[in-house]
Amino acid sequence: MKELPKIHQLKNLRAIIQYGSIRAASQAMHQTQPAMTRSIQELEKILGVSLLIRGVRGAVLTEVGRTFEPRMNMVLNELEWAVDELQHASQGSVTFGCSHLPAFGVIPAVIKTFQQRYTTARITVVEGQLSELLASLRIGRMDFFVGVISPDISLHDFIEEHLAVARFCVIARKEHPLINCTSLRQLRGAKWYLPRASAGYFSDMEKLIFPYGKDPTCSGLFGDSTTVAEQLILNEDYLFVGPQAMLTIPHLKDILRQIPIKEKIPNGSYSLIYRQQQTLTPIAGLLINEIRAAYIELMAREVK
Structure with a gap:
């Protein structure tokens, strides 16, 4: 290849994919529509392929374009991360994902201590299940993830560090009318809040908790907000x-209880994962060390 694509051409293509049309992308990027079109034409000329199919309803990627998109995103994200690191070298920034147990228990205490030690650190936490956050991890929008790992989700391109195994159960407020139920059959008409997941540990949770089907009065909500x-x-x-x-957890232990059902809820395996090809920023590495130490201390307390 005689010439490599220019960064503004790649960013324009990413904007078109994001906004669905050249017109909308040009407005978002504060460019004229002809300038945006010209940059994409130049990019296609450099690559020697057609990336977009333009129609009256917008622009969609060609088959070759769909192949090119994830690699392009990886390049742009790595470059943006590198620039961000340089601009914030004195304070550092880290973005990571976590599921509900870390969000409820371990992570808040770790972050509090960490920020007291590194007062200029910029930390962003994205709550959710691995299946929902994996794409962001793969393209580098997150440094790492802490949460439930399942063999249903391939992690061949990640480094996985096991942290803990957690026993799961059905939880309610201690005065709940169904608090003394002993079977999932008795909970068929209850209201449920369940983690949202397209794959992995929580993806089949509905089948697990409704082995006898649902009553007409049963209702469910799905989400990842603690x-x-x-x-x-x-x-x-x-x-x-x-x-x-x-x-x-101190603020919950006097108001929540486990419902003593006879059916066993599968244990959850918690791990720390990050990309094999990723070089962690210094601040991300320091935070990971704090999380590791917190889980080691947690497991030691549970053994006692």
Whole structure:
């Protein structure tokens, strides 16, 4: 290849993919539509392929374009991360994902201590299940993830560090009308708040908790917000499938209880994952070390 694509051409293509048309992308990027079109034509000429199919309803990627997109995103994200690191070298920034147990228990305490030590650190936490955040991890929008890992999700391009195994159970406020139920059959008509997941541990949770089917009165909500979960459980009598460790969290231990059903909820395996080809920023490495130490301390307490 005699000439490599220019950064502005790649960013324009990414904008068209994001906004669905050259017109919308040019407005978002503060360019004229002819200038945006010209940059894409120059990019296609450099690559020697057609990347977009233009129609009256917008622009869509060709088959070759769909192949090119993830590699392009990886290049742009790595470059943007590198520039960001240089611009914030004195303070550092880290973005990571976590599922509900870390968000409820371990992570808040770690972040509090970490920010007291590194006062200029810029930390962004994205709450969710691995299946929902994996794409962001793969293209470098996140440094790492802490949460439930499942063999259903391929992690061949990641480094995985096992952190803990957690026992799961059905959780409710201690005055819930169904608090003394002993079988999932008795919970068929309850209201449930369940983690949202397209694959992995939580993807088949509905089948697991409704082996006898649902009553017509049963309702369910799906999401990844610990704040919403807490409010629904405490104020609206929703049930929740979560780790038993939630029942030991100081502000929850006196108001939540485990419903003593006879059916066993599978354990959850918690891990730390990050991309094999990724060089972690210094601040991300320091935060990971703090998370590792917190889980080691947690496991030591549980053994005692």
